[in-house]
Amino acid sequence: MPPRPDLGPKPHLGYTQSRIERAAELRGDDAAIARLAAQTAAGAYVIGGDWIVLKKAAPLNEALFTFDEARALGAPGETVFLGLINGAGRFGYGLSPAAAEALKNSERHLVTDLRSIAVQGLVAAAHLPPIAEAKAVLHWHLRHRFCSNCGAPTQVTQAGWKRDCAACKAEHFPRTDPVAIMLATMGDQCLLGRSPRFLPTMWSCLAGFIEPGEAIEDAVRRETREEAGIACGRVIYVHSQPWPFPSSLMIGCHAEALSRDIVVDRTELEDARWFSKAEVESMLLRRHPQGLTTPPPVAIAHHLIRAWLEDEIGFD
Ligand SMILES: [Zn+2]
Numbered sequence: 001m002p003p004r005p006d007l008g009p010k011p012h013l014g015y016t017q018s019r020i021e022r023a024a025e026l027r028g029d030d031a032a033i034a035r036l037a038a039q040t041a042a043g044a045y046v047i048g049g050d051w052i053v054l055k056k057a058a059p060l061n062e063a064l065f066t067f068d069e070a071r072a073l074g075a076p077g078e079t080v081f082l083g084l085i086n087g088a089g090r091f092g093y094g095l096s097p098a099a100a101e102a103l104k105n106s107e108r109h110l111v112t113d114l115r116s117i118a119v120q121g122l123v124a125a126a127h128l129p130p131i132a133e134a135k136a137v138l139h140w141h142l143r144h145r146f147c148s149n150c151g152a153p154t155q156v157t158q159a160g161w162k163r164d165c166a167a168c169k170a171e172h173f174p175r176t177d178p179v180a181i182m183l184a185t186m187g188d189q190c191l192l193g194r195s196p197r198f199l200p201t202m203w204s205c206l207a208g209f210i211e212p213g214e215a216i217e218d219a220v221r222r223e224t225r226e227e228a229g230i231a232c233g234r235v236i237y238v239h240s241q242p243w244p245f246p247s248s249l250m251i252g253c254h255a256e257a258l259s260r261d262i263v264v265d266r267t268e269l270e271d272a273r274w275f276s277k278a279e280v281e282s283m284l285l286r287r288h289p290q291g292l293t294t295p296p297p298v299a300i301a302h303h304l305i306r307a308w309l310e311d312e313i314g315f316d
Pocket of ligand 1 (some may be wrong): 167
């Protein structure tokens with residue numbers, strides 16, 4: 001057996017390992033939430049749609065605002081209680097996307113999207129999970145102002161974790177959409193694909209939404225068959241990752257490929273092909289002779305590929 005490749009220290013998987021204690025039991029206690037918000041240790045992440053507002057600083061920008069600072073930026077939309085860190089309240093403060101975008105002209109603020117923040121390391125890594133949490137919930141509020149049952153306007157309750165309809169009494173909760181992302185492997189080779197949206201040199205795992213009534217394993221097999229014509233047998237869960245674009249949960253798996261002949265679904269993928277471990281290792285280490293790459297460490301695909309290279313999980 002060849003020695004395990006030396007891929008260096010294992011990078012952090014973006015948006016995971018949140019330090020936030022969600023303290024869901026406080027969500028219904030308006031007085032407790034108000035007290036937490038009034039404390040000097042309270043902090044809010046300011047988000048307007050896809051835009052995250054940061055305070056410019058070096059070497060890292062500051063992601064947390066006091067409520068006074070946040071209110072000075074624009075009228076609040078929804079506010080969500082994210083939880084506690086060392087007893088201090090953490091909140092998401094929703095601005096309108098237009099108000100956030102207008103702050104791009106501010107000298108003191110940096111307004112950018114969460115992907116850029118994560119990939120470029122624009123804030124301390126510990127801020128990424130609560131920003132992801134806030135972004136997902138605030139986005140849900142932007143799109144769920146009216147009851148999906150009767151059409152009446154809904155009201156925010158539970159410190160931002162629920163919307164109630166006074167007209168028909170329906171209760172609405174923030175949703176998370178599961179996505180299966182998988183690395184199909186056969187012996188020394190793995191299957192990677194390219195979306196037309198990718199950088200021209202990047203290859204990644206296949207992925208797709210898990211549908212109602214479908215098990216994770218069945219979604220892995222279906223997506224691999226639909227997108228690349230490859231049949232899969234065993235499926236092993238590896239990692240998961242919140243992916244707030246806008247509200248997904250990536251469920252990362254390895255899949256045992258049972259067939260080799262690829263038939264690419266050109267409506268989904270630009271291309272798909274088999275790669276050897278040696279080639280994928282050079283892509284992950286950014287040493288590929290043609291400059292091909294795997295996704296950066298902020299993406300779960302990077303970790304699924306790395307786990308396979310390092311023989312952490314296998315079907316043999
Ligand atoms: Zn209703």
